[in-house]
Amino acid sequence: MSGNLEEPSGTGLGRVLRSVLSAFLGVQSNRNRERDFTHGKLGHFVLVGMVVTTVFVLLVAGVVSLVLHLAGR
DSSP: OOOOOOOOSSOOHHHHHHHHHHHHHTOOOHHHHHHHHHHSOHHHHHHHHHHHHHHHHHHHHHHHHHHHHHHTO
């Protein structure tokens, strides 16, 4: 072990997901955004972004449906 604390330059699934969620919430750092643009693949970010957006929409629709169902009791 060399003791090098630098982050690896690749973008694995965890890093892509973290970047997409950060951007989704509007808290993506400039350093991470630059890393994503230089080392990431557009297709990975688009795919993960679509999945995150779909999950978010389904979650909101489910909560609204639950609230409407409970209000009708």
